[in-house]
Amino acid sequence: MRNDLFNTGKQESLKCPFCGSENLARIIYGLPNFNEKMKKDIDKGKIILGGCCISDFDPHWHCNNCKRYFNFGEENGYN
């Protein structure tokens, strides 16, 4: 399960529901186990650390193109 968070192969097939960009970042909550791959993904904008400041809406994805936050259907029913 944890490994799915960093499955960038899957991530690259996803598109922003607003602008269609594939330049997306996965938002990670809590304290993940940092490793070299994760640091590189953060540097490339593939991963954002969510921290603790999110309220009702907990987005799991951020579009680097239009700067919006969103979820995909498998997580909260978004279509």
Ligand SMILES: [Zn+2]
């Ligand atoms: Zn977008």
